[in-house]
Amino acid sequence: MAARRKFGKTWWGNAWVEAMERIDSNTNRLPRGKRYANQGMVREININGGDVLARVQGTRPSPYKIKISLKKFTAAQANKIKKMVAEDPAPNKQREN
16 A cells, blocks of 8 residues: 655645645545545646646556646736735744745
8 A cells, every 4th residue: 555645745735735625525536636646646747827737547547637727816816815925824824934
């Protein structure tokens, strides 16, 4: 059995994983994705703009392709995020150097 890997190397990464766990609480997608990553089944990851493209070796002989598309923030949303981060990027959390 492969060693368990902690996902998210920064507090931002941990917050992202925690958010995904809350959103995907009623499916097996996130646990299955973590299992695939822990077992070294993710063959390739490419990030192109707002798209994350990956090749994953599942149970079939050929890897399958995954595409996750993220919507681009509007200028107003980006400004709001920048302001929030500048004010206090990690309330009640220890900051990493």
